[in-house]
Amino acid sequence: MVAFTVNGQKQEAGVDGETPLLWVLREHLKMTGTKFGCGIAACGACTVHIDGAPVRSCITPVSMVEGRSVTTIEGLSADGSHPLQKAWITEQVPQCGYCQSGQIMQAAALLARNKNPSREQIVEQMDGNICRCGTYQKIIAAIQRAAREG
Amino acid sequence: MNQHKQAAALSRRDFVGGAAGLTLAMSFAAAGRFGIDDAEAAEGPLVANVWVTIAPDDTITIMSPAAELGQGSFTALPLILAEELDADWSKVKMAQPPWDTKRYGNPEYGNRLSTTSSFSVRGYFTPLRLAGAQARRVLLDAVAAKWNVPVAELSTEPSLVVHQSSNRKISYGAVAAFAQAPEELPKIEEKDLKPTSAFRLIGKDVPRVDVPLKVRGAAIYAMDVQVPGMIYAAVLQSPYDGGSPQTVDEERARKISGVTDIIKLPAGVAVLGTTVEGTQAGKNALKVTWSNAKGADFDSERALTEFMEIARDTSRRGAEYAKTGNVGPALMDAATVMRGEYRTRHTYHAQMEPLNATASVSADGKSVELWAGTQGPGSLIDEIAGLLKISAANVKLNQQWVGGAYGRRSQNEVVVDAVLLSKAAGKPVKLIWSREDDMTSGKFRPMTAQYIEAGLDAKGKIVAWHHRVVAESVSAYTAAARGNAPPKTDQIVMKGTPIPCYGIPNKLAEHVVEARGTRVSAWRGVGVGHNAFAVECFLDEIAKATGKDPLAIRLELQEGQPRAQTLVRTVAEMSDWSRKREGTGLGIAFMEKDDTLAAGVAEVSIDRASGKLKVHNFWAAIDPGLAVQPRNVAAQTEGGIIFALGHVLREKITIKDGRVQQSNFTDYQVTRMSDIPNVQVKVISTDNKPTGAGEDGVPLVAAAVGNAIFSLTGLRLRELPFSQEQVRGALGA
Numbered sequence: 001m002v003a004f005t006v007n008g009q010k011q012e013a014g015v016d017g018e019t020p021l022l023w024v025l026r027e028h029l030k031m032t033g034t035k036f037g038c039g040i041a042a043c044g045a046c047t048v049h050i051d052g053a054p055v056r057s058c059i060t061p062v063s064m065v066e067g068r069s070v071t072t073i074e075g076l077s078a079d080g081s082h083p084l085q086k087a088w089i090t091e092q093v094p095q096c097g098y099c100q101s102g103q104i105m106q107a108a109a110l111l112a113r114n115k116n117p118s119r120e121q122i123v124e125q126m127d128g129n130i131c132r133c134g135t136y137q138k139i140i141a142a143i144q145r146a147a148r149e150g
Numbered sequence: 151m152n153q154h155k156q157a158a159a160l161s162r163r164d165f166v167g168g169a170a171g172l173t174l175a176m177s178f179a180a181a182g183r184f185g186i187d188d189a190e191a192a193e194g195p196l197v198a199n200v201w202v203t204i205a206p207d208d209t210i211t212i213m214s215p216a217a218e219l220g221q222g223s224f225t226a227l228p229l230i231l232a233e234e235l236d237a238d239w240s241k242v243k244m245a246q247p248p249w250d251t252k253r254y255g256n257p258e259y260g261n262r263l264s265t266t267s268s269f270s271v272r273g274y275f276t277p278l279r280l281a282g283a284q285a286r287r288v289l290l291d292a293v294a295a296k297w298n299v300p301v302a303e304l305s306t307e308p309s310l311v312v313h314q315s316s317n318r319k320i321s322y323g324a325v326a327a328f329a330q331a332p333e334e335l336p337k338i339e340e341k342d343l344k345p346t347s348a349f350r351l352i353g354k355d356v357p358r359v360d361v362p363l364k365v366r367g368a369a370i371y372a373m374d375v376q377v378p379g380m381i382y383a384a385v386l387q388s389p390y391d392g393g394s395p396q397t398v399d400e401e402r403a404r405k406i407s408g409v410t411d412i413i414k415l416p417a418g419v420a421v422l423g424t425t426v427e428g429t430q431a432g433k434n435a436l437k438v439t440w441s442n443a444k445g446a447d448f449d450s451e452r453a454l455t456e457f458m459e460i461a462r463d464t465s466r467r468g469a470e471y472a473k474t475g476n477v478g479p480a481l482m483d484a485a486t487v488m489r490g491e492y493r494t495r496h497t498y499h500a501q502m503e504p505l506n507a508t509a510s511v512s513a514d515g516k517s518v519e520l521w522a523g524t525q526g527p528g529s530l531i532d533e534i535a536g537l538l539k540i541s542a543a544n545v546k547l548n549q550q551w552v553g554g555a556y557g558r559r560s561q562n563e564v565v566v567d568a569v570l571l572s573k574a575a576g577k578p579v580k581l582i583w584s585r586e587d588d589m590t591s592g593k594f595r596p597m598t599a600q601y602i603e604a605g606l607d608a609k610g611k612i613v614a615w616h617h618r619v620v621a622e623s624v625s626a627y628t629a630a631a632r633g634n635a636p637p638k639t640d641q642i643v644m645k646g647t648p649i650p651c652y653g654i655p656n657k658l659a660e661h662v663v664e665a666r667g668t669r670v671s672a673w674r675g676v677g678v679g680h681n682a683f684a685v686e687c688f689l690d691e692i693a694k695a696t697g698k699d700p701l702a703i704r705l706e707l708q709e710g711q712p713r714a715q716t717l718v719r720t721v722a723e724m725s726d727w728s729r730k731r732e733g734t735g736l737g738i739a740f741m742e743k744d745d746t747l748a749a750g751v752a753e754v755s756i757d758r759a760s761g762k763l764k765v766h767n768f769w770a771a772i773d774p775g776l777a778v779q780p781r782n783v784a785a786q787t788e789g790g791i792i793f794a795l796g797h798v799l800r801e802k803i804t805i806k807d808g809r810v811q812q813s814n815f816t817d818y819q820v821t822r823m824s825d826i827p828n829v830q831v832k833v834i835s836t837d838n839k840p841t842g843a844g845e846d847g848v849p850l851v852a853a854a855v856g857n858a859i860f861s862l863t864g865l866r867l868r869e870l871p872f873s874q875e876q877v878r879g880a881l882g883a
Contacts, residue, residue: 015425023426026426027376027425027426030376032373032374032376033366033367033368034367035371035503036373036504037502037504037585038814038815039430039584039586040585040815042814043502043585043815045502073366074366074368080366085366088365089357089361089365092358092781092782092785093361093365094220094360094361094365095221095222095785095786095789096219096502096503096553096554096555097220097361097363097364097369097553098501098502100365123823123824126823127822127823127824129823130500130502130822131502132500132556132820133220133789134788134790134821135792136792136822136823137788137792137826137829138785138788
């Protein structure tokens with residue numbers, strides 16, 4: 001049994017401690033906003049925050065989050081009102097949308113520690129997140145907009 | 151229950167039970183005489199025709215027949231109808247129609263239900279306008295009768311019918327409360343439609359309806375579906391096409407926690423169980439030997455050399471794909487003949503959502519419910535009905551939001567396996583492919599070797615053009631999978647060879663089909679992707695040989711093609727083409743795909759020590775006819791350019807002993823953010839019927855970058871990708 005907090009709510013998962021956090025979130029807790037893309041931390045689709053830091057949940061054993069606080073896209077804001085989510089809509093970023101939860105969580109971690117990142121800092125932070133539809137330019141614009149408009 | 155009622159009932163279940171992500175505050179209205187019991191139609195809603203239903207609360211529900219793959223059609227199609235209906239867009243809801251090809255099939259496809267080839271807006275544009283105008287006319291006629299005024303005195307404002315002379319207005323919802331559609335619907339012709347100058351929605355960049363869901367993680371993809379009582383499955387597939395399991399050592403797999411059963415499939419071995427991680431680990435622990443098949447000893451490196459030899463051997467004729475004039479004599483008579491060779495590799499779709507499906511076969515085996523993201527719902531339903539030997543009406547498909555497709559999801563083998571497993575297990579089964587499964591069982595854009603001969607007259611004008619493409623045939627491959635004979639030609643591989651915008655009197659394009667047993671499919675941009683690479687690079691070689699500017703030679707060949715010339719001039723202007731650069735080079739490319747035209751210019755630099763290529767800028771212009779959603783057209787073109795950059799820089803699938811050598815994003819490296827140039831796209835909306843706009847950035851990139859490398863270094867790179875090794879090797883030589 002692993003006990004931890006997800007989006008402010010206490011959760012207990014009766015699974016093997018080695019089970020990737022991704023599958024605990026998606027299949028056991030039925031929070032499917034966090035996506036499976038590669039299983040080896042090479043695409044970023046599964047990005048969540050653990051105590052505010054971005055991690056790839058696909059390679060994170062659930063035992064590692066014992067007693068810690070996990071935030072997923074569902075918990076980033078109650079109603080989609082996080083500045084990044086608003087900027088993502090204004091810039092019409094998503095196409096297929098499958099990678100976008102991970103993109104937004106990765107970007108949110110950046111803005112939390114750097115309120116006004118340069119383009120280079122954005123690219124450095126976001127380079128591990130793949131978007132096959134090719135929305136990178138819009139992602140950069142949306143992060144810059146969120147930084148500007150808060 | 152008659153057929154209409156079945157369809158409507160099925161669709162109602164779709165909305166309520168199934169695709170939660172697609173159910174945008176859906177309140178599916180009774181389909182009146184088109185479907186559900188007429189009794190339900192009292193006090194509205196008004197079912198104006200099969201496409202649109204108006205509720206007394208002013209909600210307008212419009213069927214959206216295309217799969218939403220990321221291309222935006224789920225918004226664009228209802229928008230077209232709403233325009234002619236003169237609907238208040240804020241009151242419009244979208245609904246997924248029943249999979250009824252007669253009513254909702256794409257006329258561009260002989261009424262099949264398919265979301266491929268960027269054909270959605272193109273195929274549905276006129277039918278949806280007519281349906282919108284017809285629904286508007288139903289409303290006007292009802293009000294004219296009610297108020298006893300001539301219908302000609304009525305007009306509309308967004309969701310209002312207006313009688314100006316008596317200063318009366320009534321909302322569409324209020325009309326719906328009393329009106330019913332007549333037995334025979336009003337006839338509408340194209341001449342009754344709005345002039346483009348009166349458009350309020352088309353061309354005005356309405357935000358996409360899927361975007362708010364996608365930024366909250368609330369869009370439900372097939373991967374997200376959970377069905378009561380379901381179990382999970384993973385499948386170890388034959389490494390090559392046509393292999394079936396011979397010996398299966400399942401001892402280790404059986405011991406893995408969560409694994410409950412192991413089942414042989416025609417082309418794989420499935421591990422069933424109670425968890426994703428358990429079934430995946432079980433699959434990885436299997437040891438299976440496979441029967442021999444045609445592709446079992448395929449070696450892509452050896453084959454590419456062979457393909458190139460075949461391409462050069464013009465005595466081996468291929469299937470004629472496009473022909474103008476008589477190329478043979480014209481080449482004989484030419485003052486000069488130039489020859490160019492180009493090669494492209496197998497490329498993988500890498501859609502971010504690995505293939506997956508959930509299936510639930512009923513206990514009696516006579517019906518099935520599916521949850522999937524597919525580009526071909528019509529063919530999928532037929533395929534599953536054939537598999538289970540049941541009526542297509544008993545196949546219920548819940549189409550989900552689709553996490554990328556790019557051609558891959560027009561083949562549905564993962565859904566077939568999920569159905570077989572559900573039937574065997576007697577439970578709903580969710581089959582998930584890992585990324586490794588998705589890549590090693592990929593169906594790739596075929597590798598090509600291309601050979602072009604061009605005949606020039608004494609003045610250097612191109613008088614003959616003979617383009618030979620040696621590759622697998624995608625159409626033959628997919629036909630064989632369905633037990634059909636191969637079609638005569640393969641447009642998937644050959645699109646992009648007819649070059650209709652270039653005025654060359656004698657042209658011939660041939661496809662020399664080499665069937666080596668490789669799994670292949672359409673890939674974003676289809677044949678135009680690899681063919682424009684060859685065509686546009688070769689044009690630059692001819693420009694160089696004849697002392698012409700690459701821009702000038704295109705404008706010359708496009709004489710009498712003002713749409714094409716406008717695009718070429720536009721990108722020349724955007725890129726400041728004639729300005730000398732220090733340390734960077736410019737290259738230009740043009741493409742035509744299914745009547746959509748685009749041009750692009752790339753600006754590149756090369757680090758000579760490492761061979762690393764950097765694309766700094768990419769300027770593109772696209773003419774998709776009338777742009778229904780111009781901003782989305784620009785986004786699609788930009789996305790296509792960024793997508794394609796990966797296979798220009800690095801992406802390459804190689805196959806040895808029939809086995810795909812790459813397995814994940816570590817060894818198949820798609821475009822990342824650090825790779826992207828500054829991309830600028832101009833959408834030139836013209837008064838022509840809309841064509842497609844989902845793929846047209848893709849074909850521009852390889853040629854524009856290749857031509858820019860040539861202009862910078864004088865080196866002509868003839869093979870994709872332009873990897874660091876290739877560039878370094880070329881520079882060293």
